[in-house]
Amino acid sequence: MLEFYPLFIIGAIIGVISIIFIVAFCLMKDKKNAIGFDRNMKDKEIIKRLLASARPHLKSFILVFFVIIISIVYDIVSPIIVGNVTEMIKEGDFELSRLFATVGIYASVLVVSLISSYIQAIVLQKTGQRIVSQIRQDLFEHIEKLSHEQLHKRPVGMLVTRVANDTEALSHMFTGIIVNLVKNIFVILGVLVAMLSLNYMLTLMVLCFVPFVVLFTIIFRKFSRKAHRQVSNATTDVNTFLSENLSGMKIIQAFNRQAVKKAAFDEKNRVLGKCKRSQMFTFGIFRPMVYMLYVASVLCLFYFGSRGYINNISFLGQTITAGTVVTFYMYQSKFFNPIQSLAEQFNMLQRAFASAEKIFSVLDTVPNVVDEDDAIELDSVKGEIEFRDVWFSYVPGEWVLKGVSFKVKPQQTVAFVGSTGSGKTTILSLICRNYDIQKGQILIDGIDIRKIKISSLRRHFGQMLQDVFLFAGTIRTNIALHNEYSDEEINRVCNYVNASHFISRLDKGLDTEVRERGNNFSSGQRQLLSFARTIIHKPSVMILDEATSNIDTETEILIQDSLEKIMSIGTMLMVAHRLSTIQHADNIILLSHGEIVEEGSHSELLQKRGKYYSLYMLQYNKKQLEAKSKIKS
Secondary structure, eight states: OGGGHHHHHHHHHHHHHHHHHHHHHHHHHHTTTTTTOOOOSOHHHHHHHHHHHHGGGHHHHHHHHHHHHHHHHHHHHHHHHHHHHHHHHHSTTOOHHHHHHHHHHHHHHHHHHHHHHHHHHHHHHHHHHHHHHHHHHHHHHHHHHSOHHHHHTSOHHHHHHIIIIIHHHHHHIIIIIHHHHHHHHHHHHHHHHHHHHHOHHHHHHHHTTHHHHHHHHHHHHHHHHHHHHHHHHHHHHHHHHHHHHHHTHHHHHHTTOHHHHHHHHHHHHHHHHHHHHHHHHHHHHHHHHHHHHHHHHHHHHHHHHHHHHHTTOOBTTBOOOHHHHHHHHHHHHHHHHHHHHHHHHHHHHHHHHHHHHHHHHHHTOOOSSOOOTTOBOOSOOOOOEEEEEEEEEEETTEEEEEEEEEEEOTTOEEEEEESTTSSHHHHHHHHTTSSOOSEEEEEETTEEGGGBOHHHHHHTEEEEOSSOOOOSEEHHHHHHTTSOOOHHHHHHHHHHTTTHHHHTTSTTGGGOEEOGGGTTSOHHHHHHHHHHHHHHTOOSEEEEESTTTTOOHHHHHHHHHHHHHHTTTSEEEEEOSOGGGGTTOSEEEEEETTEEEEEEOHHHHHHHTSHHHHHHHHHHHHHHHHHHHHHHO
């Protein structure tokens, strides 16, 4: 009985650790809602969808599978060769030539294994990157289909994380994790078969540790998933914070809020660091536990194997030789090393699954502004626009437009005026179907816009907004938006909208660099580039939302001249606070609290002496006072 005491001690240690893990698992399982187990997708569903993305590359994975089988031969054969060498050296008639031959066989198997591993790595990297690139492309295209409302509900930083960080996690899965999981499983099975054929009783002793490996893996799976989710969420928070605050850094500096923002970032950074440490702690416990099982199995092998060999006794009925002990020692290493690797790969797999779920949550978001089944293409647009009893709200029950009705004739210029929040900009957004209305109808040339394909509808509109967005690149790419336009066409529209006044003074002209958001140009210059960008696409309906606000007087004169030219192109809809800029409009619609209060030409509305007249006189008097103050100064 004394000879089994070491085994009892090892068993007691493993048993105590197992009980501690089981208790921790049960406590965590009872509180899973409190600790963030918010995943709605099951692993089977995630795997099914990921495999669907990999299906077009099935041939590459089959090739990798056969290469893996070849590389596994080294793991199976090498311990046998080393064990035979051990027995060979013990023999009395040992010949050096036999040793050289055996070493040559070992080296040949090793070379084949290395070549197979190289081919596997190359094929996997190419295939994995193709799969992830396609997922990233699909994700970006889907985000492009989301409505303005859906995009406003999601922080830009979160979407950046989905497209960049989360797809990178999938890249690791396709380029290494899945195939290595398969490889390690085959290695474990191959080594197990080899050990059973060599000495099944020693194999059974090793297998006594396997249930504990399975138990630890199941427990680790729960803790690992929680840790990965928390890291992913914290990373998204940091990216969102950075995206927003780096864009608004000028405001932060203007109001001297650097210290406050630094403290807020430190807090988010601290949370991310805490989540990372929790993740490392989880993995730092699991892998040593698996290694402990490996060491325990080796101790048992050496203890019973050495006793059997030294005392020339069998272990559970089977004779043990020195070669058997050496071979089994190597097999145990190759048996437990893949299990430890499985732990690391499982750790990465959990991260990939958490990222995949977040990606699929975006892909599963159904756009709420979509083409109807019978939507048509519009080859041309005359420019007749009609609102029929239109009701709209961003928030249910809080109506922004209340029964708005008006009609715009082709080639007309119509201006919308009113106080902030009256619904002016909303009307322009609804015409382009950036949002869908709740009641009423919006018609273009007598056709309900919901019966027109969105891409076709927007192709006929040119939008010039108050907050002009320029992309990083050049003036040329910002005007053409990567369409094929000649320099002659671009220069023609620049001359037409007076943008050539400042472009011609630039050293590189159209090839001048445009930095992020066009921050190396003034507001007026950005607006003129916006005019050029709109005109070159030859729209049938022009939309201007506060196109002349917040610009200097000199640029305003250029823009006014551009507007007069643009008015002859087609139907024009304008929103303006400066009533002086819309005096030549064919029709002016005054809005208040989502309803049309007055409508008519500039002269007609002045004659009515209503709200428009009051608003005009207020601005006129203000302008007169400003002029007098300038004269005095």
